[in-house]
Amino acid sequence: MDEVVVFDGTPLSIEQIVAVAELRGKAVLSRTTAYQLRIEKGPAFLQRLLAEDGEIYGVTTGYGDSCTTSIPAELVAELPTHLYTFHGCGSGRMLNDEESRAVVAARLASLAQGHSGVTWALLEQLERLLEHDILPQIPAEGSVGASGDLTPLSYLAAVLCGEREVRYRGTVRPTAEVFAELDITPLRLKPKEGLALMNGTAVMTGLACLAWHRADYLARLATRITALNTLVLKGNAHHFDERLFAVKPHPGQQQIARWLREDLHCTTPPRNSQRLQDRYSLRCAPHVIGVLQDALYSLRGFIENELNSANDNPIIDAEGEHVLHGGHFYGGHVAFAMDSLKNAIANIADLLDRQMAQLMDIRYNNGLPSNLSGASGPRAAINHGLKAVQIAVSAWTAEALKLTMPASVFSRSTECHNQDKVSMGTIAARDCIRVLQLTEQVAAAVLLAATQGLELRRRQGDLSAEALPQALAASHEDVRQYAAFINEDRRLDGELSALVGAIQRREWSLYVSSAPAVLAGENNHA
Known part of the structure; x- marks a missing residue:
């Protein structure tokens, strides 16, 4: 400790x-x-x-x-x-x-x-x-x-x-x-x-603290994966230009664009000669991940206010010698925070799922092999690369999206209609934890695909070791500690599980936020 x-x-x-x-x-x-x-x-x-x-x-x-x-x-x-x-x-x-x-x-x-x-x-x-x-x-x-x-x-x-x-x-x-x-x-x-x-409200609040912390790391990881995929897909790094984001100044969105610029600064990725503008899952990544980043700033206040409150009934005012009857056990703020957070997280799963679709498809991946297979010659016919992983990513993404229905709107009258309007905050928190798990699984799979694509570019001669930005090279090596390049088809569940574990342990240093943090206990309901 x-x-x-x-x-x-x-x-x-x-x-x-x-x-x-x-x-x-x-x-x-x-x-x-x-x-x-x-x-x-x-x-x-x-x-x-x-x-x-x-x-x-x-x-x-x-x-x-x-x-x-x-x-x-x-x-x-x-x-x-x-x-x-x-x-x-x-x-x-x-x-x-x-x-x-x-x-x-x-x-x-x-x-x-x-x-x-x-x-x-x-x-x-x-x-x-x-x-x-x-x-x-x-x-x-x-x-x-x-x-x-x-x-x-x-x-x-x-x-x-x-x-x-x-x-x-x-x-x-x-x-x-x-x-x-x-x-x-x-x-x-x-x-x-x-x-x-x-x-x-200790159960929902304890879970909310854990969910917030995991989501904070996920926003950083999704940004790093986007940088890798921008490079692998020969995307246009100028989509993240500082001047561009100055005219739409959502702080979280600006933060994500800044991190992407930092990751890609050592090279200007070759632009797809057929497209002036990349598809949305690359071009709009700061706008998608930025929603989560901004939500983290604002929802911190909801969670920490609940954490640092007397969420009990009745409240005992020992100084004034009053017993105050009310409803401070009500978890509405945590319910809102968790319903909002799980929505923003599921959108990350959807974003990464769309990036993976580009990586896998020869119509959109700018010269990479189908399904990112590393096999060559006659053996290419029987190898399928990450085809099944993409199907799994689609399944995990769909399940995450399905869970975004707000739990708080399903209030039930119970206990002889005494508890006739309830928060459903604990269900929202459990949903959020599940959406996080699914999205971390998606992130692990797309990270594996991005590093596979990176090595394929190297083998094609499209990307030299000197041209690879340091941060992206470090992430590539981090993944290689758990999963090797895929030449021949092999089962990947163990490697994917190991990558998910690394994500949940936050093993990899990613970015340091330059955005102002909300002070513990500060009433910030922006």
């Missing part, structure tokens, strides 16, 4: 949550006396209110539509356990290790704001999970995104209390076993703490 991420109620960034999720950052609670006292004011106020026969939603009442049901005083202490118990009905795949860490970190960030009435001991238990890398097994499905991520977060609440299952050191085991092994005492939740843990 090379970064300490301090949770003390001050704004955290997407990158800090991702660092914790990827084990590059260590999550630690601030141990200052002032901060601990601020946290403990919340539960102390609630205890006084209860002693004075105060009525508190979810503490002395039932939940949701059952808020009119009064809880007998002798049963108040049992209510949080019932809350996480009856919500233990999740389904689908389990969140992976990075996703689980991101969820725990996102919930800790919200509760660390000090507006949820939880004890210091609860915050420490969350910190302990991250410290020992004890990963709650959280089913991905079952949340409508308001009242928060109730069902998936019930698995986190139960784990804090020593129940259900966790992944520890690569093995799924009962939580109680792992806690006993590490001498960790299970929590007994205080009256408001079950609600505080579950009635928030």
Whole structure:
């Protein structure tokens, strides 16, 4: 670990949550006396209110539509356990290790704001999970995104209390076993703490942080692939001229064009003598990738505001001694961010799919062999190059495009019409993660095709080693670490999977953004 991420109620960034999720950052609670006292004011106020026969939603009442049901005083202490118990009905795949860490970190960030009435001991238990890398097994499905991520977060609440299952050191085991092994005492939740843990947006927000970070790298990678394909297809680098983009000044679009100019500056690619203007998938690449780049700038504010908020209900104002009932569990901003982001990402898949179509087709690839086959002589007749890979790319692209339907518009009235307008933010986040996976698969395949085309140009004598820009030569060598030139047909699934893994680990240095970053916690809804 090379970064300490301090949770003390001050704004955290997407990158800090991702660092914790990827084990590059260590999550630690601030141990200052002032901060601990601020946290403990919340539960102390609630205890006084209860002693004075105060009525508190979810503490002395039932939940949701059952808020009119009064809880007998002798049963108040049992209510949080019932809350996480009856919500233990999740389904689908389990969140992976990075996703689980991101969820725990996102919930800790919200509760660390000090507006949820939880004890210091609860915050420490969350910190302990991250410290020992004890990963709650959280089913991905079952949340409508308001009242928060109730069902998936019930698995986190139960784990804090020593129940259900966790992944520890690569093995799924009962939580109680792992806690006993590490001498960790299970929590007994205080009256408001079950609600505080579950009635928030930590699952969708944790996933959103991971999705944003992957999309940021994908925008850079798609730009590098476009530069390679511009060279391989003998495209016109002047389509990315600085003067041209000065008259349509979307910052992200300008950034992409700048990166393309940087990649291609060592050479002027030979222009296709038959076309003054390249086809759109090359010529308009800054306009397509630029939408994603601009979306990243603006959507950061949505995600980080949610991350650094008390997304709970009711909010506990310990200083003013108020219990404020509202709907901060509603994940609408994350839903919008994820619905928007998955749309921009799927368009990257579509762009790269169209670039690959040009590479493969002898009518459009300016003299490259059909399907980029490296075979020659009589053996060329039985070799098919990347023909099947292109079909797979089309399948992955189609699936990504199919998932761009906004999840947020499918709000369902539920829970006796108490939750009658819900965000669907968690479904949108899961869709976005899936679209990312598909688009990364497309990027890996088109990157393989671009490097194949690059070597074919070299063999044809169209491109000398000296004329190859340094950045593109480096990318070619990066790919060659995982996949060799294709002379004869061979299965490619293992090589493609290895390339996808390299992309998801962000192994390759690409570009440094010169665009202004949005500060963590800044309210930027541009």
